[in-house]
Amino acid sequence: MNPGLLQIRLRWDDPATGERREPILSVPIALGREFAQMPASLREQRVARIMLDSGQVSRFHALIEQDSVGVAIADQNSSNGTFVNGTRQTRSFLTNGDTIQIGPYQISVFLDIQSAATPIGDSTILFHSETDLPVPDATSTPSESTPTAPAARSNFPPPFFQAQQVSMRDLMDTELMVHEFDYAAIGAGLGSFIWVDLLRLCGARLNQVVAIGMEPQPYARYQRLCQNSQIPLHERLRSNSDSCPDNIWGFPSYAFRESWHSFRQGQIGSALKYLWQVFAEPTLAETYTPRSGSVFASIDREAQRIGWQQIFRYGRVLSIRQTNDGRYAIAYSRSTASHREHAFIVSRYLHLATGYPAIQFLPDLQAYREKTGDFKSVVNAYEEHEHVYQKLEQYGGTVLIRGRGIVASRIVQRIYEARKKNPHISLLHLMRSPKPQGNKFGKAQRQVKHHYEFQPFNWPKACWGGEFRAVLESADPQQRSRLLADWGGTTTADRHAWQRIVQEGLNQGWYKIAFGEVERVEQDGQKGTITYIQEKDFKGKTQLEADFIIDATGLDAKVNANPLLEDLVTHYDLPINALGRLSVANDFELVEMRSSGQGRVYAAGAATLGGPHAAVDSFLGLQYAALAAVDSLVSTRAPNLRYLNGLTSLTQWLRWVTNQAPNQP
Amino acid sequence: MTPTLLGRWQSRLLLLATVGLLVTLPFSMGWIVLGSYPVFLWVLGYVAVFGIGWDLLYDYLQKFRWDRDWPAAFQLLAGIWEAIFILLLFKTIGLPGIARTTPIGWFALHYSLIWLAVFTMSQTLMRVVFLRSRFRGGQWL
Structure with a gap:
């Protein structure tokens, strides 16, 4: 690369996954939807071509180039325009910290590439492998208890697990317990529960099914994340009335x-x-939307009805391998604090629903924590952070919120409630850039108010059972990522109470919205934290002082963040989709996991985003995936399963109403 | 509700041919008022046939909505509009099978009961018997 060329850094969050992209590029830079439509060179200079996959982006949308005055962006007669700092421009000079909006992509520009450097690459909070609690400081806990690849652990799974297939004889020779089932659900969370529920409705017997996981209640982790992100039992979830995990x-x-x-x-x-x-x-x-407590109570009832307590088995799955008789061997640990125990399960059919492996954490906040060891002032919304509200209610103070999704809305509400106990609380909402307009798709556009983008649920409603579900299912992988970018992005629900709070806060001055790219966050003895905002237009640096910072930016589900899935992917060379998740067929099967025999592996949940369904991490999305997988099992004549037709469906529904077990044990 | 065009057509035809017919029979067989009144069967038929066309319009309008959804309230408004349309047609230019003198009261009662029965069934028994239809925009075939 020619060192004389001007380099700039662009930064954006992928609209489908929220994942951060941050390339350093030499000017000129072409931005567009189709690689081949963008010029490869201009005036004998190589052009860096960035593909932005969305129907709202033109094939060759805009060009960033340098002239005698500075760096400028020129719109290339695009259909939907190029916005710089919220204003539509045909040509505009760029200064440090400017934001370009092209379709659903909000791209920040850094001319000073050194200062903008993100401190660390992979910034997440993992869930503890034994307690399943978020581990804020993974480096300080003993290595045995941090999630690591199975290979790095003791002598279990045994060495023969390095092979492509394991033999039943080898398993038996270990003299560890080996249990055999027809159906095994890995995770034992809501995804597993919904699949098992449907299996039971279709005729599977109790002794045919096992669900392996850490906690006996299928909603345990979900409930914890709800409670941490300020949705107690009496508050309402962001879920539809007829999305009932207890009732298909x-x-x-x-x-x-x-x-x-x-x-x-x-x-x-x-x-x-x-x-x-x-x-x-x-x-x-x-x-x-239903109260979280009502949903959990309904799941308790259904768990009781289908015999979940007999199906659930405590354990942490370490590795999965094909067996030489066409089934799958699961090596798992039943170790607790007081004793070590390992065992195997062999099953013909598997269902992987391991949930979100990690919580996303903003890199500058992660850097702050690593530097200062202060885990109290800077928190993630999904971590337990009740102390923040207690301190605020007692002493007052300033809170800075990052992110503008549903979790941010809940926290604004929580602060509003805290203000009733202590009015000396103020709230600073830091957003990366203004939101002049919502995403567009076809003839429709998403609504925006106060820079929040509104949508009842995390995807447009038609993604579950409407037109978008069918469109996405029949799309090819390339089209799928484009559609997800158009429909995705951070949104919150249009609730009257929240809008009233925001309006009241803005009017009374205790709630302020600020825009900017964070350069770094530092500790200040007296005042708590100082957030330094990227210099813009040479107007000088902005500093935001806050007693607490709450990161409300979301969860992460890349396959490589989950050691079990990562091991499976590398061992069997499984394909990964464009979003870095497991590539599944339309019936949610991991087709590449088939071996000689009848066995099949299916997946569901966050690990399958980018595939045939958008709303994979929702109650109804999990039911959709479970239905697709179980119908597929029925068609392969899996033992004891019958197709749920009109009559059997009606019979099973009557059993649900009268709270009778779905079939004989 | 997030119906697709095919789902709208399939649900409309299925529900009119079942519960719609069930509601119509007492009217047409004269179990309510003595005599035979095939006019009610004609009304049922027109709701189905014109509806195929109206569904095209509703589906088009749905594309202007970000969520591509169709609230139940819209279903009610559409039902009222479809009734007015049939009423205007048979009162003005006339429709085969429906005399211009047909009393509006009887038409309104019969039509309202059909709408209510179809709506109720689509929200209840339809979900139970065709459990996959709600994931397929109302398609049950």
Whole structure:
């Protein structure tokens, strides 16, 4: 590379996954949807070509080049325009810290490439391999308890697990316990529970099914993440009324159930309100969402009904291998603090639903924690951080929130509640850039207010069972990432209460929205933390002082963040999709895991994003994936499974209503 | 609700041919008022046939919505509009099978009951018997 060329750094978060991209590039830089449509060279200079995959981006959308005055961006007659700092421009000079918006991509520009450097590459908080709690400081815990690749651990799994296939004889020779099942669910969280529930409805017997995981309640981790991110039992989730993990039919929906409950307590007004909400949502009424406590209670009932406590088995899965008889061997640890125990399970059919392996953490905040060892002032919204609110309620102070999704909204609400106990609390909401307009797709556009982008759920509604579901399923991998970029992005729900809080806060001055790219965060003895914002337009540096910083940017689900999946992918050379997740077929099978025999492996949840379904990490999305996988099992004549047709579905529904077990044990 | 065009057509035809017919029979067989009134069967038929066309319009309108959804309230408004349309046609230019003198009251009662029965079934029994239809925009075939 010619050292005389001007280099700049671009930074954006992938609209589908939220993952950060941050290349350093030599000017000129072409931005567009199709590589071949962008010029390879200009005036004998090589052009850096950046592909932005979205239907809102033109094939060759914009060009960043240098002239005698400075660096400028020129729109290339694109259909949807190029915005610089929120204003549409045909040509505009760029200064340090400017934001370019092209379709769903918000790209920050850094001319001073050194100062903008992100301190560390991979910035996540992993879940503890034994307690499943987020581990804020992975480096200080003993290596045995941090999640590491199976190969790095003691003498289990045994050396013969290095082979492509393991023999049943070798397994037996270890003299460890070997249990055999037809169906094994790995994870034992909500994804596993929903799959097992459907298997039971289709005729699987209790002794045919096992679910291996860390906690007996399938919603344990989900509930913990909800509670940490300020959704206690009485608060409402961001989930549809008929997305019922306990009921595949979505009937009676949560709104019906809550309405009936209110009616019986004589609260006729509330009863009618919930029915009106589901009738008129989202246009004429605020979208109904169930209380988290009601959802957990309904799962408890269903778990009891299908015999989950007999299906669940405590254990941490370390490795999965094909067996020489066409099945799968699962090596798992049952070790607890007091004793070590290892065992195997052999199963013909597997279902992988291991959930989010990690919490995303902003790199500058991670760097702050590593430098200062201060884990109290800078927290992630998904970590336990009750002390923040306690301190605020007691002493007052300033909180800085990063991120503008649903979690940020919940935290704004929590701070609003804390302010009722202590009015000396103020809130600074730091966003990377203004949000002048929402994503566009076809003839429709997403609504934006106060720089928050609104959507009832985390994907457009039609992604679950409507037009978008069908479009995505029939799209090729390239089109899929484009569609996900167009439909994705950080959004929050359009709830009246939240809007009122934001408006009130802005009017009264205790809530402020600031924009900028963070350069670094430092500790300040008296004031807590200081966030340095990237210099812009040479107006000098901005400093934001706050007692606490809450990162509300989200969860991470790349395959390589999960040691079990990473091991499976490298061992069997499994394909990874464009978003870095497991590549699954339309029925959610990991086709490359088939061997000589009848065995099949399916996956569900966050690890399959980028595949046939968008809303993979939602209740209804998990039900969709489970239905696809179980229907596929039925068609391969898996033992005891029957297709749920109109009649058997009706029979099973009546059993659900009357709370009878789905079939004979 | 997030119906697709094919889902709209399939649900409409299935529900009108089942619960729609069930509601119509007492009217047409004269179990409510003595005599035979095939006019109610004609109404049922027109709701189905014109509906195939209206569904094209609804599906087009749905594309202007970011979520590509169709609230239940819209379903009600569409139902009212479709009734007015049939009423206007048979009262003005006339429709084969429906006399211009057909009382509006009876038409309204019959039509409302069909709409209510179809709507209720689509939200309840349909979900139970065709459990995959809600993941396929209402397609049950």
